Amino acid sequence: MSTSKNLSPSVDAMRDLDIQAFFEKGARFDQLILNVQSGVKYIDKVNKVKNMNMQLEKYIIDFAEVLLKTIDAKDNxxxxxxxxxxxxxxxxxxxxxxxxxxxxxxxxxxxxxxxxxxxxxxxxxxxxxxxxxxxxxxxxxxxxxxxxxxxxxxxxxxxxxxxxxxxxxxxxxxxxxxxxxxxxxxxxxxxxxxxxxxxxxxxxxxxxxxxxxxxxxxxxxxxxxxxxxxxxxxxxxxxxxxxxxxxxxxxxxxxxxxx
Ligand SMILES: [Fe+2]
Ligand SMILES: [Fe+2]
Incomplete structure (x- = not known):
């Protein structure tokens, strides 16, 4: 987020609102770009973990389906x-x-x-x-x-x-x-x-x-x-x-x- 110095959020507010970074008006523009890039990387990582979890969940369900088929073989x-x-x-x-x-x-x-x-x-x-x-x-x-x-x-x-x-x-x-x-x-x-x-x-x-x-x-x-x-x-x-x-x-x- 972009803000002027006297409106900077406190550390507590950042923690409560899950703010990853803030950018002060007048600071260097390349710092803003870095902040945005690190935010994008963060979202990308979260998505990757989410996808891995979904994949893992699918494997577990597939495995349970195999178990079901095993019962099917035991009992037509x-x-x-x-x-x-x-x-x-x-x-x-x-x-x-x-x-x-x-x-x-x-x-x-x-x-x-x-x-x-x-x-x-x-x-x-x-x-x-x-x-x-x-x-x-x-x-x-x-x-x-x-x-x-x-x-x-x-x-x-x-x-x-x-x-x-x-x-x-x-x-x-x-x-x-x-x-x-x-x-x-x-x-x-x-x-x-x-x-x-x-x-x-x-x-x-x-x-x-x-x-x-x-x-x-x-x-x-x-x-x-x-x-x-x-x-x-x-x-x-x-x-x-x-x-x-x-x-x-x-x-x-x-x-x-x-x-
Ligand atoms: Fe039953
Ligand atoms: Fe049943």
Missing amino acids: YTGSHSKRVAEYALRLGGYIDLDKDSYETLKMAANFHDIGKIGIPDDVLSKTTKLTDEEYEIIKTHSTIGANILSVSDVFKDIAFIVKCHHERIDGRGYPSGLTGEEIPFLSKIISIADTFDAMTTKRSYKESFDIDYAINELNRVKGTQLDSELTEKFLQLINMDKNNFIIHDYIEKDEVAN
Whole structure:
């Protein structure tokens, strides 16, 4: 900045206002040029660090995608399942006008909600017959394992708790913590609806897929106990806007090819 001597800012003011340098009227013009050049260099360096951080963030997300693919290899449906859950969750997020930051957080959390399945033994994860109580307890650890994996990285730490709570129920009968109603993060409630809907409408190793009418009935039945009532109502409104095309079939076909 340029100023006359008696208007020079104090050191405290410079610190508070993050002023990098000031230029006194009447001082040498080449000093001003030097100040401007050093300011430009400073901005350039900040931008480079920002770009490096963005690049690093991208590498970490790419690496997590690799982890997701690894789960997909262990359990045929899961990789595409996560993509479908993210798509359904974002449809609902868009419909209820989530703010941009929450929308992005929802996208990431939905994509990685089952990442903890990486820690579940293959024979339990891909079992085609009914799980024993003990095996079900093992499956249930995936939400906590996922949260633990995600919480070690700054990029994912915001979604760790959301992922941890994606199997909590409004009535407190969910896992891992038995949280109720308002204790459950809002975005976990959205993922939970999308997750339940996809589980019903796709073929799994242990069951056939159900049609849209079955899913609508089930959503109506479990709203207010398993799933958040208001959000489920919104989701049902969305389904009814395009009922015959709402289920994502292309990912299902991909699964069937994989099978
Ligand atoms: Fe899950
Ligand atoms: Fe899931």
